[in-house]
Structure formats: structure tokens, C-alpha cells
Amino acid sequence: MEFKGSPRLLIVSDLDHTMVEHGDHDNKSLLRFGALWQSEFNHDSLLVYSTGRSPKMFADLRREVPLLTAGIAILSCGTEIFYGDTMTKDHGWIDIISKGWNRAAVEEVAEEMNLKYQCDSEQRPHKVSFHVRKEESVHTMPTLLAKLLEKGLDIKLIYSGGLDLDVLPRAAGKGQALRYLLQKLKAEGRVPQQTLVCGDSGNDQELFSVDNVCGVIVANAKDELLQWHADQVGDKSHIFVATENCAAGIIEAMKHFGLEPNVSPRDRTVPLSVHDKLVPKADAGAAAREVVEYLLLTEQWLRGDISASEEVFRRLKFGLAKDSSRVCAWGTIDSPHKEIENLQAQYGSQRGKVFHMWADRVRSMKLSDDSWLVRFDKWERSDAGLTCVLTSAVLQSNVEFPNGLCWKLIHETWLKGYEGSAPVRK
Ligand code: GLC
Ligand code: MG
Numbered sequence: 001m002e003f004k005g006s007p008r009l010l011i012v013s014d015l016d017h018t019m020v021e022h023g024d025h026d027n028k029s030l031l032r033f034g035a036l037w038q039s040e041f042n043h044d045s046l047l048v049y050s051t052g053r054s055p056k057m058f059a060d061l062r063r064e065v066p067l068l069t070a071g072i073a074i075l076s077c078g079t080e081i082f083y084g085d086t087m088t089k090d091h092g093w094i095d096i097i098s099k100g101w102n103r104a105a106v107e108e109v110a111e112e113m114n115l116k117y118q119c120d121s122e123q124r125p126h127k128v129s130f131h132v133r134k135e136e137s138v139h140t141m142p143t144l145l146a147k148l149l150e151k152g153l154d155i156k157l158i159y160s161g162g163l164d165l166d167v168l169p170r171a172a173g174k175g176q177a178l179r180y181l182l183q184k185l186k187a188e189g190r191v192p193q194q195t196l197v198c199g200d201s202g203n204d205q206e207l208f209s210v211d212n213v214c215g216v217i218v219a220n221a222k223d224e225l226l227q228w229h230a231d232q233v234g235d236k237s238h239i240f241v242a243t244e245n246c247a248a249g250i251i252e253a254m255k256h257f258g259l260e261p262n263v264s265p266r267d268r269t270v271p272l273s274v275h276d277k278l279v280p281k282a283d284a285g286a287a288a289r290e291v292v293e294y295l296l297l298t299e300q301w302l303r304g305d306i307s308a309s310e311e312v313f314r315r316l317k318f319g320l321a322k323d324s325s326r327v328c329a330w331g332t333i334d335s336p337h338k339e340i341e342n343l344q345a346q347y348g349s350q351r352g353k354v355f356h357m358w359a360d361r362v363r364s365m366k367l368s369d370d371s372w373l374v375r376f377d378k379w380e381r382s383d384a385g386l387t388c389v390l391t392s393a394v395l396q397s398n399v400e401f402p403n404g405l406c407w408k409l410i411h412e413t414w415l416k417g418y419e420g421s422a423p424v425r426k
Pocket of ligand 2: 015016017199200
């Protein structure tokens with residue numbers, strides 16, 4: 001969900017090996033970052049992904065890992081920009097990078113040099129991509145560059161991960177795409193208060209040279225980016241080299257640069273009572289925090305990660321107003337209290353299994369002095385697969401609850417059929 005105001009924080013992050021840690025099958029740090037972003041930033045900040053992936057491979061990744069929906073997606077190594085949930089393409093950007101670009105001429109040289117193309121999906125209108133081994137790159141890159149320049153082409157070569165070689169228009173790339181975006185935001189009067197760029201490999205390098213940004217190179221970064229960083233002279237204080245990998249390194253950088261809040265709800269105990277937390281007055285942030293904490297507590301209860309205490313159960317049960325109701329996708333209205341009672345018996349039922357719950361696209365709207373409309377996607381991944389429930393809820397101010405809010409009405413729509421415990425329709 002693209003935030004329409006002036007972002008308090010703009011995070012521009014690469015995906016593979018930066019936001020997403022491929023070896024981590026639990027997606028621990030990605031979920032930590034996701035919970036932090038949804039509970040504290042989604043309502044007034046902007047998340048941008050900047051990846052070498054094509055739209056197809058970006059969509060593949062979104063199915064594989066619990067990636068939040070970003071406000072803006074810069075794909076194909078800064079040659080394609082998409083906005084919002086609808087992924088509306090920026091044609092103005094295409095016009096800019098098309099000037100002087102000649103794809104056919106690049107292909108001609110590639111054929112001449114017998115270069116090895118990447119798969120078809122990664123060949124894009126303004127990006128020609130190859131695989132070149134590190135040992136060969138020392139020779140191949142200068143030769144290719146010389147040949148392309150000889151033809152009068154206005155291009156640049158980008159080498160990433162010790163294997164991927166991209167040929168792009170010189171006006172494109174992750175850095176140029178971000179400059180374009182920042183200019184656009186400025187023209188709309190939406191200059192971000194702070195910008196953090198995050199990367200791990202060669203194609204991210206340009207991000208760190210954009211004006212007025214701070215940046216994090218995650219601990220697991222590739223040689224080519226670390227070497228570039230080592231070669232920089234002068235003040236490098238705007239670049240932080242993390243000691244933690246991927247999304248954990250991003251959270252670490254938020255702490256380093258004082259970008260607050262920077263403690264994920266997954267890294268602390270969820271407040272169980274109003275005494276655990278001081279809530280002056282419920283605001284848009286409080287509604288988001290309540291959603292994230294409530295789902296997290298449910299996950300922890302089912303996984304048996306927290307104690308099966310009366311106190312925890314009370315938090316789940318009494319977070320719901322006494323007269324609250326739930327409208328289910330199959331056309332019934334019931335009391336969510338019933339579901340919570342079922343939950344009580346299911347304590348620890350997911351222990352040792354693949355099981356996570358997370359919230360995406362959390363956004364809230366003040367309806368009156370004491371009520372909020374909050375909408376979010378509730379995701380659940382288990383052995384049985386992936387489910388998503390589009391949820392709208394009305395939360396009511398009540399100082400006796402941890403975030404100063406209790407749940408009054410919940411309306412659920414399952415994104416894909418009726419799964420899990422839903423009744424079979426006659
Ligand atoms: C992604 C893309 C690939 C590109 C690489 C580096 O892996 O799929 O085409 O070469 O990023 O930019
Ligand atoms: Mg990467």
C-alpha cells in the first residue's frame with residue numbers, strides 16, 4: 001500500500017540476500033522486519049523494493065516468502081518502476097531510459113562474443129542479462145564495454161553476485177531509478193524525512209551514492225560491494241556495514257542510525273495487560289500495533305512459544321469487546337469469543353511445525369473520537385499451505401486494553417476459497 005503523504009522513513013531495499021535470506025527456511029529475520037514495519041511504519045512511511053528480478057521472478061518470490069507488499073517496486077535492476085498494490089507501471093521512466101538505447105546492437109555484440117544469456121524471463125526491454133564467471137569477468141567486462149562504446153551505445157555494465165552481468169541504458173540502474181523517484185516525491189511535496197538504502201551486491205552499489213541517504217551493507221554482502229566500499233575515500237559515515245545478515249542487518253542499521261522505533265514486536269514480549277504499557281491515547285499507530293501484536297500472540301499460542309498462562313489467554317479473549325461480532329466469508333455472523341475458546345484447546349498444536357502468521361497492508365482510518373477502522377491481510381503459512389484472509393475491523397478506544405483499543409467488529413474474506421476450519425457449504 002503506497003503511503004500518500006510525506007514519508008517519515010523511506011526504506012529502499014534490495015530483495016535477494018538483503019531483505020530475503022534464502023538459507024533461512026523459517027524466514028525469521030524477514031518476519032521480524034515485517035512485524036516492525038507493519039506495526040510502526042506502514043501508516044506513515046514508504047517501503048520500496050529495488051531488485052534485479054523481472055516482474056515474473058518478483059511474483060515468484062512473493063509466493064515463496066512472507067514478503068510485505070511494498071508501496072513501490074523497482075524491478076529489473078532499475079529499468080522498470082511499479083506503484084502500489086495494482087503495480088501500475090511508470091511509463092515516464094521508460095521514456096527517459098529509452099533515449100539512445102538500442103537493444104539489438106547489444107545483442108549483436110553479445111553474439112559476437114558468444115556470451116551466455118540468462119533465462120528468457122530475465123531479458124527485459126531495457127536489460128540484457130548474462131552469466132559470466134568471476135574469473136572470466138576480468139577479461140569479458142572490459143572487452144564487452146569497449147565493443148559497446150565503439151558502437152556509440154550509451155550503456156552501463158553491472159556485475160553482481162560474482163555471476164550476473166547486466167547491460168542497461170546508462171540512464172537506468174538502481175541509483176538512477178531512486179534519484180528519479182526522489183525527484184518525483186519532491187515535486188509532489190513529499191520529501192522523505194529520512195532514507196535508508198539496503199543492499200548486498202554489485203547492482204546495489206549505486207544506491208549508496210544517492211544524495212541524502214544513509215545506507216546499510218548487510219553482513220553477508222558479496223565481495224564486489226565490500227571491495228567498492230573499501231575503495232571509497234573520504235567520509236563514509238553514511239554507510240553502515242552490518243554485523244548481521246539480511247533483514248536482521250537492516251534492523252541493526254535502523255538502530256545504528258537512530259531510526260525509531262527499531263525493536264520488532266517479535267523481539268519483545270507482547271504486552272499482556274495495560275500495566276505492561278503506557279498508552280496515552282489510541283492513534284493510527286496503536287491500531288496497527290494491536291493488529292500485529294494480536295496475530296503474533298495467536299501464532300505464539302498455537303506454536304506453544306509462550307506459556308499457556310491464564311494471563312496470555314485473557315489478553316486474547318478480552319482484547320475482544322464483550323459484544324463483538326465476526327462476519328465470516330461463508331455468510332454467518334458469530335461471536336469471535338467462540339473462536340478464541342477453540343483456540344484455547346489448540347495451544348501448542350503447531351509446535352515444531354512450519355507455522356507463521358503475519359499481517360500485511362495494515363492501514364487504519366479514524367472513524368470517530370473513539371473508533372478506528374483497520375484493514376489488513378492476515379496471512380498464515382503452515383504445512384497445509386498458504387492462506388490469506390482480507391480483514392476489516394472496527395476497534396474501539398478503551399483505556400483498559402494494552403494498545404488502548406478493543407476489537408468490536410471483524411469482517412473476514414478468505415482470498416482463496418474456504419480452507420482450514422471453515423465449514424463445508426451445502
Ligand atoms: C536478479 C535478476 C538477474 C540479474 C541480477 C543482478 O538476479 O534475476 O537477471 O542479472 O538480479 O542484477
Ligand atoms: Mg541482492
